[in-house]
Amino acid sequence: MAKDTKVKVKGPKQKFNATYLKRYWQLYFLLALPIIYLIIFKYIPMRYIVIAFKDYKLNMPLMKMPWAQVKKDGAMVTDALKYFKDAFSKPDFRRAIFNTLKLNMLDLICGFPAPIIFALILNELCFKRFKKVVQTIAYMPHFLSWVIIATLVIRVFGPTDGMINMVITKFGGETIPFIDDPSHWVGTYVTAGVWQSFGWGSIIYLASIAGINTELYEAASVDGAGRFRKMWHITLPGIRPTIVVLLIMNLGGIMGGGFERPFAMKNNLVMDVAEVISTFVYKVGIQQLKFSFTTAVGLFQSVVGLVFLLTANFISRRLGERGIW
Amino acid sequence: MKKKLLTVILAATMVLSLVACGDKKTSTSTPASASKTSTSVSKADDKKADEPDARGMLNGKFVEKRSISVECYDRNVSEGTEASNNAWTKWIQDQMLERYNVEVTFVPVSRWTEKEDVSALLAAQNAPDICYTYGYEIVQSYAQMGGVIDLKPLLDENRDLLNNMFDWLGESVIYQDLDPATGTLWAIEGKRNETARINTFVRKDWLDKLGIAVPTTKAEFEAMLVKFKENAETLLGADAARMVPFSMSSDVGWRAANIIESFMDPDITDKELYVNGYDDRKFTENGTKEAIRLLNKWYNEGLIWKDFAIQATDSTAEDDMIKAGFVGAFMHNYDYPFRGDVNSINYTLASLVEGGKFIAVNCFEDKNGKYTKYSYSNTGDRKAFFPATNDEPVASLCYLEFMSDPSVVEFLQMGEEGVNHTVDAATGAWVYQQADEAHHDWYVNSGKNIDYTLNCNGLRLATPELTNLSLAYGYAEVDPADVKQAIEAAMLDARAPKTVSVGDINAETEGVDLATKRDTTFAKAITAAVADFDTVWDAGMAEYLQAGGQAIIDERKTAWEATYGTDTMLP
Structure with a gap:
C-alpha cells in the first residue's frame, strides 16, 4: 500500500x-x-x-539436503520434480485444486459486488445517524474469527437444533440440510463469507465515493438526472479504478484463499467439496510433516496465483484501465 | 524541526518493533548431536566419590542446575486451573529440583487436537524436550527426518538411573517400538493400569418409566430406541422434539465401537487383527460394514442424532445435550458418565432430571452370543519421545524415571489425604475427591492427573491390592457401585489385543489423512439412503484403500510374516 x-x-x-x-x-x-x-x-x-525439489531433512542445512530421490528399478535416482509429480498423482490434491477454484470463484461472483452495492446504498442514505449505525453493524462480523462464525452457522443452520430448521419443523416443513449436504453447504459457505466481509469491504468504496467531486452531482441534478442516473453515470464511473484494482487483486488470490474459513466450516459429510489447498497442505504438510511435498504444492499455488494476477492486470491495461502498477 | 523529530521517533519505533520480532532465539536446531556425544562418554570412568561423573551428576543428582520443558495436555476445564501452572505442576517442579536439580517447565498442548498440535510444535522446532502423544506415526515421520533422538543408546548408557522405569514398564514395553532392522528406538510406550475401554450407556430412569427391561441383545436395544422415540412426549414433555434415542459424534469408530466389535468375527486371528490394526477404529475389519449398515438403518428411522457428523471434534454440544437429558443411549469410554465430578454427565443429569441416570449395559452379542469387545492392551499407551531439539536428554530421562516412581504417581493421582482423597473406614479404600474451594490450586483437571503421569494411564497406588480396592472410588460424586458395575460391564468377554513388535511400518507415514477418509466414509454411509448404503460404503472404502490403506495392510502383512512366519496367533 x-x-x-x-x-x-x-x-x-x-x-x-x-x-x-x-x-x-x-x-x-x-x-x-x-x-x-x-x-x-x-x-x-x-x-x-528449493525444499520443494529436495528431500527435506531436519538435521541438515538447506544446501546439503539431497535432491529428491525416487526408486527406479531398485536404485535411487534423482528426480527433482518428484514432489510435483506426487502431488498431481494424488486424487485428493486434484480435488483440492478444483474445490479451491470453485469456492473462490463463487466467492468472487457473490462476494465482490456485495460491498459495492452496499456502499452505493449507504451513500444514498441521507439520515446520517442511521447510516452510521448501519455501517457499524455491517462492519462487526469482520472482527469475528471464523471459529466463532462456524459455531454460529451450526447454531443457525444446524439440522436439528439450528434456529431456521427449528422454525421450519415447527410449521410442519422438512428440514433443509444447510450444512450436511454438499451442495447446500457450498451455499452456506459462500453466504457466510459475504456476510462476514461485505461491510468491511465497503469502506474502501465509500472512501472512494467521498472523493468524487460533488459539483458533478449538482450539475446532473440541474440536468434533471434522478438517483439511479446519478449512481450509474457518476458514482460508478467515479469508483471504477478502485473496483478494477480490487478485482485484479482478488483474481490474484483465486488459487489461494484463507485457511481458517474452510477449516472451521468443514465437516465430515461435506469433505468432498470443502477440502481446499490450504487445508490439504495443513493436513499433509504440517500434521504429517511432509514439508517437501507441501512446499511443492505451495509453490504451484503461488505460481498460478501470479499468472492470474499478471493476466488480469494485462487485460485491464489493454482495456484502458489503470492496473495495479 | 517538529516533523523531523516525528520522523525519527516513528522510524525508531519501527526499527525497535522489527528487532523485537526477530529477536527470538533461532539456534534451536543444532545442539542435539552435540549433546548426544557428550553423554556418550562412558560414565563408568574412574571417578572419585565426590566428583561428578561425565554426565555432570553426583549421586544421581546434577551438580549444575539443568532445565527441561515437558509437554502436558490441556483440557481447558472451565472450573479448573491452568494446566501448566497449578499446585500439581509446582509440586513436580519442586520434586525434580530436589531430586535431580532439574528445573521443569510445562508446555500445554490441547488434549483434543494433541497430534496436530505436537506436529505443529515439532515442525516449528519449538517442541518441548519431552513430548508424548498417542500417535506413533508422528514420532516415526519426524524420526525419518532426523528430528527425534534415538533412545536406545541413551537407555544403555543411563540404565543405572532408570530402575523405577524398568520396574514399572518392564523391558517389553520399553523396547516395544525398537526397530528390529535398524536397532533404533524412537519412543518409549507408556502403560495402562486399567484396561476397560468402551461401554454402552442407557438411561435407567427411562427404562423404568416405560417399563422396559435392561436390553441384552441388539434386537432389544433397537426396540428400546424405538420405544424412546415413540414415547418422547412421556419422557420429555414439552421438549419432545429434542428427543435423541442414540447419540454419537463424528468419531463413529469410537462411539459405536461396541456395535462394530460385535459384528467382527470373534475367532479372528491375531495376525488379521494386527494387519488391519493401523486403524484403531477397526475400519477395515471384516464385520464393520454390517455394523455400519445397522447404524444406517437406525439413522434413517430417526433413531440417531442428526447432527453427529457436523459437530467439531472438541464441541461440547453433544455432552450438553446428554446432560440436559435428551439422549437415551450412547457409547463412550467405560467411565464417561462419571468423569468430571460435579460436571459429570450423571451428576448434572441427576440434578436436572429426577432420578436421571445412565448405566452401562451389554447388548451387542457376536455370532457366538458373547459380548466380545476389545479392551486396551496394558502394554503401550502414550509414547514419550525426545525431539532432536532436546539438549538435556539425560535430565529428560530422569523425568521419565521420576514419573515411574510409584510414590510420585500415587501422589499425583490421589494427592494429600483430606484434600484430594479420604480413606474409607470400612474397606480401607482410598476415596478420591475433587479439591474444594479452599484448595482450588489442587484441582484435578484430568482424571487421576493423567495429563502429568505421562507413562501411566489408570490408577496406580503403592500396592496393587490398594489399587484394586480403590478403583471404584476414583470419581467424586459417584456411587462406587455404579463404577464397579461399569468396569464389570466393560470387561465382560473383553479381549486385550496382544502386543505385536515387528518394527516400523513405512507406509504409515505416507502423508495421507486416512483418519479423515475413514470418518468421512462412516458419516456418509450412515447418513445415506438405505438403498445407497452399499454404493457409498464401497466407494469410500475403495478410496481409503487406494489412498494408502492397502499399502499399510500389505506392509503390515509382510512385516508380520517376516517376524512370526506362518503363525497367525501370538503365544
Whole structure:
C-alpha cells in the first residue's frame, strides 16, 4: 500500500536524482523500513523454495539436503520434480485444486459486488445517524474469527437444533440440510463469507465515493438526472479504478484463499467439496510433516496465483484501465 | 524541526518493533548431536566419590542446575486451573529440583487436537524436550527426518538411573517400538493400569418409566430406541422434539465401537487383527460394514442424532445435550458418565432430571452370543519421545524415571489425604475427591492427573491390592457401585489385543489423512439412503484403500510374516 500512495504523489515521471533523495530523505527513510521488512520476511525465506525439489531433512542445512530421490528399478535416482509429480498423482490434491477454484470463484461472483452495492446504498442514505449505525453493524462480523462464525452457522443452520430448521419443523416443513449436504453447504459457505466481509469491504468504496467531486452531482441534478442516473453515470464511473484494482487483486488470490474459513466450516459429510489447498497442505504438510511435498504444492499455488494476477492486470491495461502498477 | 523529530521517533519505533520480532532465539536446531556425544562418554570412568561423573551428576543428582520443558495436555476445564501452572505442576517442579536439580517447565498442548498440535510444535522446532502423544506415526515421520533422538543408546548408557522405569514398564514395553532392522528406538510406550475401554450407556430412569427391561441383545436395544422415540412426549414433555434415542459424534469408530466389535468375527486371528490394526477404529475389519449398515438403518428411522457428523471434534454440544437429558443411549469410554465430578454427565443429569441416570449395559452379542469387545492392551499407551531439539536428554530421562516412581504417581493421582482423597473406614479404600474451594490450586483437571503421569494411564497406588480396592472410588460424586458395575460391564468377554513388535511400518507415514477418509466414509454411509448404503460404503472404502490403506495392510502383512512366519496367533 505504501508504494501505491507513493506512486500517486509522484505525478509526472521524474528522473531519480540525488537532490530529490536529499530533499525528501525522511520519506525515503520511512519507506526503507517496510522494504527491509519485506526483504527479511518475504524475500529471504523464498530460498526455502528449493525444499520443494529436495528431500527435506531436519538435521541438515538447506544446501546439503539431497535432491529428491525416487526408486527406479531398485536404485535411487534423482528426480527433482518428484514432489510435483506426487502431488498431481494424488486424487485428493486434484480435488483440492478444483474445490479451491470453485469456492473462490463463487466467492468472487457473490462476494465482490456485495460491498459495492452496499456502499452505493449507504451513500444514498441521507439520515446520517442511521447510516452510521448501519455501517457499524455491517462492519462487526469482520472482527469475528471464523471459529466463532462456524459455531454460529451450526447454531443457525444446524439440522436439528439450528434456529431456521427449528422454525421450519415447527410449521410442519422438512428440514433443509444447510450444512450436511454438499451442495447446500457450498451455499452456506459462500453466504457466510459475504456476510462476514461485505461491510468491511465497503469502506474502501465509500472512501472512494467521498472523493468524487460533488459539483458533478449538482450539475446532473440541474440536468434533471434522478438517483439511479446519478449512481450509474457518476458514482460508478467515479469508483471504477478502485473496483478494477480490487478485482485484479482478488483474481490474484483465486488459487489461494484463507485457511481458517474452510477449516472451521468443514465437516465430515461435506469433505468432498470443502477440502481446499490450504487445508490439504495443513493436513499433509504440517500434521504429517511432509514439508517437501507441501512446499511443492505451495509453490504451484503461488505460481498460478501470479499468472492470474499478471493476466488480469494485462487485460485491464489493454482495456484502458489503470492496473495495479 | 517538529516533523523531523516525528520522523525519527516513528522510524525508531519501527526499527525497535522489527528487532523485537526477530529477536527470538533461532539456534534451536543444532545442539542435539552435540549433546548426544557428550553423554556418550562412558560414565563408568574412574571417578572419585565426590566428583561428578561425565554426565555432570553426583549421586544421581546434577551438580549444575539443568532445565527441561515437558509437554502436558490441556483440557481447558472451565472450573479448573491452568494446566501448566497449578499446585500439581509446582509440586513436580519442586520434586525434580530436589531430586535431580532439574528445573521443569510445562508446555500445554490441547488434549483434543494433541497430534496436530505436537506436529505443529515439532515442525516449528519449538517442541518441548519431552513430548508424548498417542500417535506413533508422528514420532516415526519426524524420526525419518532426523528430528527425534534415538533412545536406545541413551537407555544403555543411563540404565543405572532408570530402575523405577524398568520396574514399572518392564523391558517389553520399553523396547516395544525398537526397530528390529535398524536397532533404533524412537519412543518409549507408556502403560495402562486399567484396561476397560468402551461401554454402552442407557438411561435407567427411562427404562423404568416405560417399563422396559435392561436390553441384552441388539434386537432389544433397537426396540428400546424405538420405544424412546415413540414415547418422547412421556419422557420429555414439552421438549419432545429434542428427543435423541442414540447419540454419537463424528468419531463413529469410537462411539459405536461396541456395535462394530460385535459384528467382527470373534475367532479372528491375531495376525488379521494386527494387519488391519493401523486403524484403531477397526475400519477395515471384516464385520464393520454390517455394523455400519445397522447404524444406517437406525439413522434413517430417526433413531440417531442428526447432527453427529457436523459437530467439531472438541464441541461440547453433544455432552450438553446428554446432560440436559435428551439422549437415551450412547457409547463412550467405560467411565464417561462419571468423569468430571460435579460436571459429570450423571451428576448434572441427576440434578436436572429426577432420578436421571445412565448405566452401562451389554447388548451387542457376536455370532457366538458373547459380548466380545476389545479392551486396551496394558502394554503401550502414550509414547514419550525426545525431539532432536532436546539438549538435556539425560535430565529428560530422569523425568521419565521420576514419573515411574510409584510414590510420585500415587501422589499425583490421589494427592494429600483430606484434600484430594479420604480413606474409607470400612474397606480401607482410598476415596478420591475433587479439591474444594479452599484448595482450588489442587484441582484435578484430568482424571487421576493423567495429563502429568505421562507413562501411566489408570490408577496406580503403592500396592496393587490398594489399587484394586480403590478403583471404584476414583470419581467424586459417584456411587462406587455404579463404577464397579461399569468396569464389570466393560470387561465382560473383553479381549486385550496382544502386543505385536515387528518394527516400523513405512507406509504409515505416507502423508495421507486416512483418519479423515475413514470418518468421512462412516458419516456418509450412515447418513445415506438405505438403498445407497452399499454404493457409498464401497466407494469410500475403495478410496481409503487406494489412498494408502492397502499399502499399510500389505506392509503390515509382510512385516508380520517376516517376524512370526506362518503363525497367525501370538503365544
